[in-house]
Amino acid sequence: LISPSKQWCVQLEVTNACPKSCSNCTRHCPHIADPYFMDLDTFERAVKSMEGYDGMLGIQGGNPVSHPQFEQLVEIYDKYWEPGKAVLKSGREPISNFGEYAATHLIDDRGRRGLWSLPNADYYKHYELVQSTFGYQCLNDHLNPAKHSPILVTRKELGLNDKEWEQYRQSCPFQRMWSSSINPLGAYP
Numbered sequence: 001l002i003s004p005s006k007q008w009c010v011q012l013e014v015t016n017a018c019p020k021s022c023s024n025c026t027r028h029c030p031h032i033a034d035p036y037f038m039d040l041d042t043f044e045r046a047v048k049s050m051e052g053y054d055g056m057l058g059i060q061g062g063n064p065v066s067h068p069q070f071e072q073l074v075e076i077y078d079k080y081w082e083p084g085k086a087v088l089k090s091g092r093e094p095i096s097n098f099g100e101y102a103a104t105h106l107i108d109d110r111g112r113r114g115l116w117s118l119p120n121a122d123y124y125k126h127y128e129l130v131q132s133t134f135g136y137q138c139l140n141d142h143l144n145p146a147k148h149s150p151i152l153v154t155r156k157e158l159g160l161n162d163k164e165w166e167q168y169r170q171s172c173p174f175q176r177m178w179s180s181s182i183n184p185l186g187a188y189p
Contacts, residue, residue, distance in 0.1 A: 004180035004189055009056040009114060012046050013183040014038040014073055018062040019120065020142050029062050037067050038184050040076065046182045047080045056136060057081050058114035058179065065122040074133050082112055106137035114138065
């Protein structure tokens with residue numbers, strides 16, 4: 001597998017709580033009876049552990065803006081990850097088509113700060129904070145069925161033997177396009 005240090009992004013999964021219940025959720029959110037919310041000390045240790053990493057450090061969930069301490073998480077993130085970088089100047093004036101705005105303005109990965117979220121009431125509650133912190137925002141309202149496909153299948157379902165599986169695993173495009181993650185239980189490639 002590709003080392004997280006070689007991936008373009010590592011995610012801090014601050015919660016697995018999400019108001020959606022997508023059957024093929026890559027975070028397994030609809031299958032969790034009791035969601036977690038990462039505590040501030042764990043989050044701070046996770047952010048600090050990324051010192052020296054050259055890629056983007058994202059915040060994800062579930063829906064991370066629904067974390068009851070989202071503002072404190074962002075304060076810690078701002079303190080240790082690319083400190084003091086306000087990334088967006090626009091987004092403060094009225095926006096007639098937010099989907100179009102998001103597609104053209106929220107994709108700046110130069111600041112190495114990312115947020116993966118739902119554009120829902122919690123997002124808008126923290127709108128000013130989000131705009132001043134995250135230059136890259138992957139906002140998904142889950143209304144477009146073409147954006148995701150079921151990747152959660154087993155090798156048995158694909159009929160692959162061990163040798164075939166190892167070859168596919170090593171050349172998996174998802175590990176090159178996506179990211180490792182850190183949650184309260186540890187770090188996962």
